Amino acid sequence: xxxxxxxxxxxxxxxxxxxxxxxxxxxxxxxxxxxxxxxxxxxxxxxxxxxxxxxxxxxxxxxxxxxxxxxxxxxxxxxxxxxxxxxxxxxxxxxxxxxxxxxxxxxxxxxxxxxxxxxxxxxxxxxxxxxxxxxxxxxxxxxxxxxxxxxxxxxxxxxxxxxxxxxxxxxxxxxxxxxxxxxxxxxxxxxxxxxxxxxxxxxxxxxxxxxxxxxxxxxxxxxxxxxxxxxxxxxxxxxxxxxxxxxxxxxxxxxxxxxxxxxxxxxxxxxxxxxxxxxxxxxxxxxxxxxxxxxxxxxxxxxxxxxxxxxxxxxxxxxxxxxxxxxxxxxxxxxxxxxxxxxxxxxxxxxxxxxxxxxxxxxxxxxxxxxxxxxxxxxxxxxxxxxxxxxxxxxxxxxxxxxxxxxxxxxxxxxxxxxxxxxxxxxxxxxxxxxxxxxxxxxxxxxxxxxxxxxxxxxxxxxxxxxxxxxxxxxxxxxxxxxxxxxxxxxxxxxxxxxxxxxxxxxxxxxxxxxxxxxxxxxxxxxxxxxxxxxxxxxxxxxxxxxxxxxxxxxxxxxxxxxxxxxxxxxxxxxxx
Numbered sequence: 388x389x390x391x392x393x394x395x396x397x398x399x400x401x402x403x404x405x406x407x408x409x410x411x412x413x414x415x416x417x418x419x420x421x422x423x424x425x426x427x428x429x430x431x432x433x434x435x436x437x438x439x440x441x442x443x444x445x446x447x448x449x450x451x452x453x454x455x456x457x458x459x460x461x462x463x464x465x466x467x468x469x470x471x472x473x474x475x476x477x478x479x480x481x482x483x484x485x486x487x488x489x490x491x492x493x494x495x496x497x498x499x500x501x502x503x504x505x506x507x508x509x510x511x512x513x514x515x516x517x518x519x520x521x522x523x524x525x526x527x528x529x530x531x532x533x534x535x536x537x538x539x540x541x542x543x544x545x546x547x548x549x550x551x552x553x554x555x556x557x558x559x560x561x562x563x564x565x566x567x568x569x570x571x572x573x574x575x576x577x578x579x580x581x582x583x584x585x586x587x588x589x590x591x592x593x594x595x596x597x598x599x600x601x602x603x604x605x606x607x608x609x610x611x612x613x614x615x616x617x618x619x620x621x622x623x624x625x626x627x628x629x630x631x632x633x634x635x636x637x638x639x640x641x642x643x644x645x646x647x648x649x650x651x652x653x654x655x656x657x658x659x660x661x662x663x664x665x666x667x668x669x670x671x672x673x674x675x676x677x678x679x680x681x682x683x684x685x686x687x688x689x690x691x692x693x694x695x696x697x698x699x700x701x702x703x704x705x706x707x708x709x710x711x712x713x714x715x716x717x718x719x720x721x722x723x724x725x726x727x728x729x730x731x732x733x734x735x736x737x738x739x740x741x742x743x744x745x746x747x748x749x750x751x752x753x754x755x756x757x758x759x760x761x762x763x764x765x766x767x768x769x770x771x772x773x774x775x776x777x778x779x780x781x782x783x784x785x786x787x788x789x790x791x792x793x794x795x796x797x798x799x800x801x802x803x804x805x806x807x808x809x810x811x812x813x814x815x816x817x818x819x820x821x822x823x824x825x826x827x828x829x830x831x832x833x834x835x836x837x838x839x840x841x842x843x844x845x846x847x848x849x850x851x852x853x854x855x856x857x858x859x860x861x862x863x864x865x866x867x868x869x870x871x872x873x874x875x876x877x878x879x880x881x882x883x884x885x886x887x888x889x890x891x892x893x894x895x896x897x898x899x900x901x902x903x904x905x906x907x908x909x910x911x912x913x914x915x916x917x918x919x920x921x922x923x924x925x926x927x928x929x930x931x932x933x934x935x936x937x938x939x940x941x942x943x944x945x946x947x948x949x950x951x952x953x954x955x956x957x958x959x960x961x962x963x964x
Contacts, residue, residue, distance in 0.1 A: 421463045421477065423455045431455055433463060433477065441475035462486065487519035488554055500546040500566055505537065513537065515547060515561055522547070522559035531567050575646045578607045582648070584638050587655065592632045600624045602636060602650055609648035611636060618653045618660075618692025620678050627652070659692035664728050667695075667735060671725045672742055677717055685711045687723055687737055695735035697723060702739045704746050704820075705779035715739070746780055747817045758812045759829065764804050771795075772802060774810060774824060781822070784810055788825035791832055792865050833865035839900050839907060844914055849891040852884050859893065859909065866905065870895060874910035877919075882912075 421433035421441070430442045443463065455461055463477045494501050505524065507514040512525040524547070529537060547561040548569075582588075582604075590602035590609065599612040611634075616627045628634060636650040667673065667689065675687035675695070684698040700707075702714045715721060727736040754760060760782070762774040771785040786795025789802075802808065810824035839845065839862075847859035847868070856871040870893075875882045887893070895909035896917055 419465050420460050423457050423459050437475050441477040443477050484519050495549040503547050504544045505541050522561045528562035528564045575607050579646050586638045592628045595624050600628050609650040611650040615651035664730050667725050669725050677719045680712045695737040697737045697739050704740050747820050751815045754812050756812050761809045764806045782824040784824045791827045834862050843897045849887050857887050868907045868909045870909050874912045877912050877915040
């Protein structure tokens with residue numbers, strides 16, 4: 388060995404240092420340039436600047452645009468700098484994948500679409516090859532509308548939008564639908580820009596829903612709402628249009644922000660509501676067909692496109708709490724009367740009962756006040772009884788009109804539901820639909836047998852004596868009154884209730900009388916004062932010279948003589964008996 392061999396030159400040391408530094412700079416898991424040094428036995432030998440060369444299977448270069456040549460430089464993925472055999476572990480496939488990831492990340496950052504092809508089906512969607520990197524395409528992102536057969540799309544290169552990327556996990560989610568929607572939005576914007584509200588267009592019905600139909604206007608759909616299909620009531624859009632039908636429509640409204648287009652068909656027809664007030668004056672009687680029944684009434688078609696509402700309160704004079712469907716039926720032809728017309732709100736109020744005879748007016752004509760009627764008790768309440776006056780009418784007997792003498796609360800207990808009774812018509816209020824009846828009015832008021840009026844003198848029978856006065860009865864016991872202690876006599880000494888006994892007859896003056904309330908106020912004292920005044924007027928005069936005592940004596944003498952005569956007559960009658 389020479390000295391030169393023992394002491395390497397400076398150049399050799401520098402080269403060795405560079406090689407060492409180059410190896411140190413290389414990192415596993417990175418893409419590095421490699422020079423092709425040979426191709427043999429389905430392997431490509433490359434030099435990446437390490438101590439040894441690496442080998443890569445030739446098939447990994449099959450997807451490259453150009454096959455490798457000796458001396459050409461290719462990008463490879465350095466998996467391991469040195470394996471157990473001392474060789475570098477390299478991969479062209481992984482290098483291509485890393486290149487694709489970098490490219491896709493840049494495109495995603497720029498929000499650009501990427502090219503790819505659907506290559507397989509997986510759970511929940513499909514696999515898309517994005518040029519060396521597989522991505523997941525959810526089933527909902529294949530198309531704008533769900534499609535049954537994806538076969539024609541398989542293997543076809545087409546644009547996709549990247550929705551999500553996770554390089555460490557190797558996950559990419561793409562969407563074909565987003566690209567289609569963006570393209571469609573551009574087309575819609577261009578088409579909508581050429582449209583104007585009020586414009587007439589031809590279209591083809593593409594789809595029908597419960598609320599309307601979607602019409603293709605040539606690249607863009609518009610909604611034809613069910614309320615804009617016809618002036619008349621339409622229950623379902625299928626009654627007017629069908630899928631595939633060509634229709635003439637008018638553009639009602641365009642929303643530039645959402646690019647939604649509202650269409651109408653009835654706007655191309657004459658409005659039947661024009662001049663409706665003159666055609667249907669208030670009070671007019673018309674015929675119509677029931678088109679719809681609701682809880683609050685029924686709609687009646689008067690002509691195509693013109694409907695009126697019969698409110699439930701205007702359906703029957705007597706059936707107040709029935710559902711409209713129990714009074715009339717759908718498609719039935721009915722006679723109605725126009726009650727009100729509002730052309731601006733497109734409302735016509737109709738009446739059904741107004742074309743029928745008013746049972747209250749009819750009853751009034753046939754049974755005027757004072758007429759006696761007969762009917763079955765249909766109901767008893769705390770304030771009276773309801774008596775049937777026919778199939779639809781009831782009259783009410785108030786508890787105060789049941790009996791002259793018995794209190795109403797007691798009198799009503801003598802009757803039962805289902806009993807047939809007679810009553811007298813007391814009042815008929817057609818406007819309020821009320822008929823008042825009375826049972827006690829069928830007989831004369833017992834009080835009428837005596838002259839009960841203010842200042843009249845009546846004969847009463849003592850029924851009870853109390854410390855505060857006496858209770859008396861009159862009108863054959865059908866009426867009672869109470870004479871207070873202070874009204875028992877003109878003389879204070881005789882104002883003693885105990886001087887009376889039950890059964891005594893007394894004469895008293897009526898001081899107050901309430902016929903409706905059947906209340907009377909009596910006073911013996913007032914009777915005595917009245918008699919005294921009458922005596923003074925009869926026997927006293929300015930020229931007689933008689934004193935007040937003489938006048939009273941004469942008056943009392945006349946009264947005594949009259950009483951004596953009455954006693955003699957009673958005695959004579961008793962002797963005859």
